[in-house]
Every structure is written in structure tokens, then in C-alpha cells.
Amino acid sequence: MRGFLLPGSPKRTMQTVNQPTQNNDEAPRERVRIFDTTLRDGEQAPGYSMTRAQKRRIAQALAELGVDIIEAGFAQASDDDFAAVQAIAGDLRGPTVCALARCQFGDIEAAARALEPAHHARIHVFIATSPLHREHKLGMSKAQVIDNAVAGVRRARELCGDVEFSAEDALRTEPEFLAEVLSAVIAAGASTLNVPDTVGYTTPAEMAERIAYLRRHVQGIERAVLSVHCHNDLGMAVANSLAAVGAGARQVECTLTGIGERAGNAALEEVVMALKTRSELYRVDTGIATQRLYPTARLLTNLLGMHLPRNKAVVGENAFAHEAGIHQHGMLKHRGTYEIMRPEDVGFARSQLVLGKHSGRHALRERLATLGHEPDEAQLDELFTRFKTLADKKREVFDNDLEALALGRDPDALGPWRIVQLHTSSHVGGMASATVKLTHEDGRQASEASIGDGPVHAVLRTIERATGHALEIGDFQIRSLSVGGDAQGQATLSVEHEGREVRGKGVSTDIVEAAALAALEVVNRIERLSAPTRRAANQS
Ligand SMILES: CC(=O)SCCNC(=O)CCNC(=O)[C@H](O)C(C)(C)COP(=O)(O)OP(=O)(O)OC[C@H]1O[C@@H](n2cnc3c(N)ncnc32)[C@H](O)[C@@H]1OP(=O)(O)O
Numbered sequence: 131m132r133g134f135l136l137p138g139s140p141k142r143t144m145q146t147v148n149q150p151t152q153n154n155d156e157a158p159r160e161r162v163r164i165f166d167t168t169l170r171d172g173e174q175a176p177g178y179s180m181t182r183a184q185k186r187r188i189a190q191a192l193a194e195l196g197v198d199i200i201e202a203g204f205a206q207a208s209d210d211d212f213a214a215v216q217a218i219a220g221d222l223r224g225p226t227v228c229a230l231a232r233c234q235f236g237d238i239e240a241a242a243r244a245l246e247p248a249h250h251a252r253i254h255v256f257i258a259t260s261p262l263h264r265e266h267k268l269g270m271s272k273a274q275v276i277d278n279a280v281a282g283v284r285r286a287r288e289l290c291g292d293v294e295f296s297a298e299d300a301l302r303t304e305p306e307f308l309a310e311v312l313s314a315v316i317a318a319g320a321s322t323l324n325v326p327d328t329v330g331y332t333t334p335a336e337m338a339e340r341i342a343y344l345r346r347h348v349q350g351i352e353r354a355v356l357s358v359h360c361h362n363d364l365g366m367a368v369a370n371s372l373a374a375v376g377a378g379a380r381q382v383e384c385t386l387t388g389i390g391e392r393a394g395n396a397a398l399e400e401v402v403m404a405l406k407t408r409s410e411l412y413r414v415d416t417g418i419a420t421q422r423l424y425p426t427a428r429l430l431t432n433l434l435g436m437h438l439p440r441n442k443a444v445v446g447e448n449a450f451a452h453e454a455g456i457h458q459h460g461m462l463k464h465r466g467t468y469e470i471m472r473p474e475d476v477g478f479a480r481s482q483l484v485l486g487k488h489s490g491r492h493a494l495r496e497r498l499a500t501l502g503h504e505p506d507e508a509q510l511d512e513l514f515t516r517f518k519t520l521a522d523k524k525r526e527v528f529d530n531d532l533e534a535l536a537l538g539r540d541p542d543a544l545g546p547w548r549i550v551q552l553h554t555s556s557h558v559g560g561m562a563s564a565t566v567k568l569t570h571e572d573g574r575q576a577s578e579a580s581i582g583d584g585p586v587h588a589v590l591r592t593i594e595r596a597t598g599h600a601l602e603i604g605d606f607q608i609r610s611l612s613v614g615g616d617a618q619g620q621a622t623l624s625v626e627h628e629g630r631e632v633r634g635k636g637v638s639t640d641i642v643e644a645a646a647l648a649a650l651e652v653v654n655r656i657e658r659l660s661a662p663t664r665r666a667a668n669q670s
């Protein structure tokens with residue numbers, strides 16, 4: 131864990147900043163349903179295909195998150211999609227499980243069969259309504275589109291009590307025609323009317339206007355829930371979803387972390403936290419257990435092996451991390467100065483003040499104090515100068531660096547252990563083995579061999595044995611620093627040692643060597659921290 135927890139003394143305890151302080155009357159709020167389509171629209175994006183087992187795991191997590199409807203797939207797409215929808219329908223008891231279908235009886239019947247095990251099932255039928263799609267894609271007149279939509283909804287209603295209809299490319303559809311289609315499908319039995327901005331073309335003002343228009347002009351609208359489904363081609367999916375809610379939409383379709391076709395869909399966590407954080411504006415509730423947002427997003431990214439930008443709103447690693455001294459000083463006085471949400475409310479353990487070259491004396495003093503060092507003003511000034519010099523060289527300054535600074539030692543010192551030889555071999559379907567030869571600056575040499583579940587595991591074991599340090603690994607990551615087959619890999623490793631986190635980093639074109647270098651850096655840091663006098667004596 132990088133950074134540190136803000137101190138909890140009463141003087142500094144953060145005030146709750148996400149409770150509305152103005153216009154906070156006690157009037158009951160309307161409920162906005164959260165319709166998650168991570169497993170359908172999310173999966174449609176290149177690179178995000180999921181196995182059936184992964185989908186079931188994510189569906190379970192979405193149910194625990196409290197989403198109202200889970201769109202589990204497009205049953206007609208493939209045997210595996212069908213089986214995934216069927217399995218999820220059988221697994222879940224709380225949320226409604228939904229399957230998408232074109233206005234074609236084959237699709238609709240497949241959806242109904244796949245949803246048979248569901249406690250609460252919904253069939254979602256769609257057809258495009260915009261002139262571009264009618265003319266060039268479907269080759270249908272307006273009348274044919276309406277006929278197909280109505281026939282599709284009727285067939286779905288024969289098979290399922292809960293039917294949603296989507297007018298694909300609704301925001302590029304003539305408003306009067308859109309109202310006509312939606313009126314017709316309500317009469318045919320649809321109870322949710324979805325208005326997709328299929329290509330992410332609209333703006334928030336246009337979206338609000340369109341929703342208001344439909345509420346005025348669709349016949350029978352009072353019997354249906356108006357829904358919105360926004361894509362992010364111009365980066366406005368969340369803003370457009372919120373505009374729709376502001377104008378009266380009561381279902382939002384979205385995906386975890388915003389994955390979906392092209393630039394993606396509205397990100398569930400952003401929609402939910404915007405509605406919560408600005409509840410004095412929207413005056414609606416969702417049923418989402420917001421403290422599960424971060425773990426659920428982590429589950430998805432881990433299962434898909436996808437990299438989430440650090441600055442991703444709500445669930446990115448930097449969402450509650452502060453490096454700039456002026457911000458850190460503000461945070462230490464009152465968290466509300468630089469945070470509009472509480473990290474605990476979305477599932478982060480805490481805010482983090484990360485020490486780096488932009489940090490100031492206040493944060494440095496605070497961190498040193500939690501590490502047990504209380505320098506006077508003059509010592510702090512001196513440490514601060516050395517800290518800035520170090521921070522100019524490193525992206526982040528960790529606890530072990532600060533300890534070294536506070537103890538008057540060089541945090542950048544190499545050794546005492548160095549790698550002389552490293553050899554690994556691995557076999558598909560079998561164990562991997564590693565041998566290492568290390569030297570210590572006091573003259574010792576250590577050679578060890580080990581097997582492991584993979585070459586990285588094997589090499590970490592050899593280093594533990596050779597150095598005599600058992601490493602309790604907390605976090606281990608390997609990422610590419612460049613592109614191509616000869617890309618540099620960077621391994622970072624964090625280890626729990628005597629209640630402290632010690633981190634190491636290794637860079638090499640060989641990721642196993644990078645991992646070995648990271649592990650050895652950790653061992654070296656531990657030795658340098660725990661034996662300052664011996665090392666000092668050796669150096670003199
Ligand atoms: C905006 C969205 O996200 S919509 C959902 C998009 N998702 C997907 O497409 C994923 C699943 N899709 C698939 O697996 C395949 O496309 C299938 C199995 C559904 C269909 O495959 P194919 O029969 O080979 O058709 P293909 O995908 O090439 O073309 C689409 C056909 O559906 C028709 N069509 C498209 N949308 C609709 C609709 N909503 N209602 C009725 N027909 C439609 C098209 O006109 C075209 O018809 P044609 O074959 O008579 O020319």
C-alpha cells in the first residue's frame with residue numbers, strides 16, 4: 131500500500147462532504163434503476179470477451195453490488211453466449227436477468243429459452259430507428275420498422291412478462307417518429323423504453339430536451355420506465371446519462387469501468403457516484419452498495435487482464451491519492467479541501483498522501499511521525515532538502531526511502547546482495563526451476579536452486595533461500611515499459627516486514643530477471659535498514 135492514511139485525530143477527522151448541505155429536505159426520493167450491461171455491451175468491445183465462468187463470477191459480483199438488472203448476453207449470438215445467459219439466470223435470485231434480441235423471432239425465442247431458469251427475467255428487444263440505419267443498414271421504411279418493433283415486443287411478451295424495447299440510434303432519429311415507435315411498443319406490451327445514444331453523438335442539453343420531449347409525446351409513457359443507454363465516443367456518456375436522469379429517465383444502462391463498444395459506455399461507478407455525491411441536484415437513489423464499487427471494478431479488470439488508467443474516476447488508483455504539497459497540506463487540515471467523495475464509500479481503504487517531488491514539508495513531517503521520527507525544524511529542513519533531491523530521481527518516495535533518509539543513510543545505495551548468475555527453465559504443463567548465485571558485500575557467496583509453479587515463483591524462492599529472508603509478498607506487478615517483443619518489463623514487489631511495507635523494483639527485457647531484481651532490492655533494503663552500523667562499518 132503506497133501513501134498513508136490521514137490521521138484520525140478529532141481535530142483532523144474529515145467531515146462528511148458528500149451529504150447535501152443545501153436544499154436537503156426529507157422528501158422521499160425516486161429510485162433510478164441501474165441496468166448493467168458489462169456482460170453484453172461491455173463484452174462486445176474487442177479484447178473483452180469473457181469465458182462463461184468469468185461471466186458467472188462477474189454476474190455474482192454485480193448482484194452483490196446491488197444492480198437492478200444484469201444484461202447477461204445475446205443468447206442467439208453463440209452456443210456459449212446462450213449457455214452463459216442460462217447459467218447466470220440459474221445462479222441469481224436478486225436482480226433481474228436480461229437477454230438481448232433483435233426483432234426476430236429466432237432471437238427472441240432463444241432469449242426466452244436461455245432465461246427459463248431465471249427468478250426475474252427480462253427480454254430486451256431492439257431495432258434501429260434513425261434514417262441512416264433504416265435506409266442503409268436495415269433497408270426498411272418507417273412503417274416496416276414500426277411493424278417489426280411491435281411484432282418483436284408482442285412475441286417477447288408472449289414469452290416473458292418483462293419486456294424492454296430499445297430504439298437503436300434513438301438520438302439521431304426524428305423525434306416525432308421516435309415518439310410514434312415508442313407509443314406503439316408500449317401498446318404492444320413493453321414496460322421499459324430505452325433511448326440509446328448508440329454512437330455517442332448527443333450532448334447533455336440535447337439529451338435532456340429529448341427525454342423531456344418523449345415524456346410529453348409518447349402515449350402511455352406513464353405506464354413505462356424511460357431508460358437511457360449512452361456511448362462515450364465524445365466522452366459524454368456519463369454527462370448524457372445524468373442529463374437524462376435530470377429530465378426524468380429512471381433507468382440508466384451502464385457498464386463497470388465503462389467498457390463497451392468503441393469508446394465504451396457510461397461507467398456505472400461514475401453515474402452512481404455522481405447521483406450520490408450531487409444528490410441535492412438529482413434527488414434520486416440507486417440501490418448500489420457503493421462501497422463495493424472498487425472491489426467489483428478490480429475483479430473485472432483482474433479477470434480481463436485489463437489495465438485501468440490510474441486517473442480513472444472513482445475506481446482508479448489515483449482517485450484518492452494526493453502528491454502535491456499544497457493539496458496534501460489542505461488534506462491534512464480538512465479532507466473536503468480536495469476530496470468530494472469519501473474513499474471508504476467506494477471501497478478504498480483510505481486516502482493516500484503519496485510522497486514525490488511535488489510534496490511539501492507538512493506531508494513529509496506527517497509521514498515521518500507515523501514512522502516514529504520527530505525531527506525538529508532544522509532537521510526537517512535538512513531532511514526535506516535530501517527528500518527533494520531523492521524525489522527528483524524517483525517517481526515515488528516510499529517508507530523505506532524515508533527511513534533511510536531519517537537514519538542518515540543513502541536510500542539509493544546498492545547491495546549488499548548482487549546477482550552473479552541466474553538461470554531458469556520452464557515446461558508447458560510442468561513445474562519451473564531456477565538457480566541463482568549471489569554475492570554479499572561482506573564476501574559471502576550463496577547458490578540455491580528451487581522449483582516453483584512458474585519461473586518467477588521459482589526464482590523468488592531461490593532468492594529467499596539464498597539470502598535467508600522469507601518474503602511476505604503483498605503486491606506483485608509486472609508491466610511493460612515499452613512495446614514490441616524486446617520491450618522492457620518492470621517488476622514491482624511489495625513485502626510486509628515488521629509491520630512496514632518495503633518495496634523493490636527491477637527492470638529488464640527478461641521479466642523473470644526483472645522480478646529477481648525487484649526481490650533482491652527488497653532484501654537489500656531490509657538488510658540496510660536493519661543493520662545500519664554493520665554496513666557503515668563495512669564502508670569505512
Ligand atoms: C447497438 C448494439 O450494440 S446492437 C447489438 C450488437 N451485438 C451483436 O451484434 C452481437 C451478437 N451478434 C451476432 O452474433 C450476429 O450478428 C447474429 C448471430 C445476431 C446475426 O448474425 P447474421 O445472421 O450472420 O447477421 P449479421 O450480423 O451479419 O447481420 C445482421 C442482420 O440482422 C439484421 N438486423 C440488425 N438489427 C436488427 C434488429 N434489431 N431487428 C431485426 N433485424 C436486425 C440486419 O439487417 C442483418 O440482416 P440480413 O442478414 O437480413 O442482412
Ligand SMILES: CC(C)C(=O)C(=O)O
Binds near residue numbers: 298324326329361
Ligand atoms: C441495443 C442497444 C441498447 C445498444 O446497445 C445501443 O444502441 O448502443
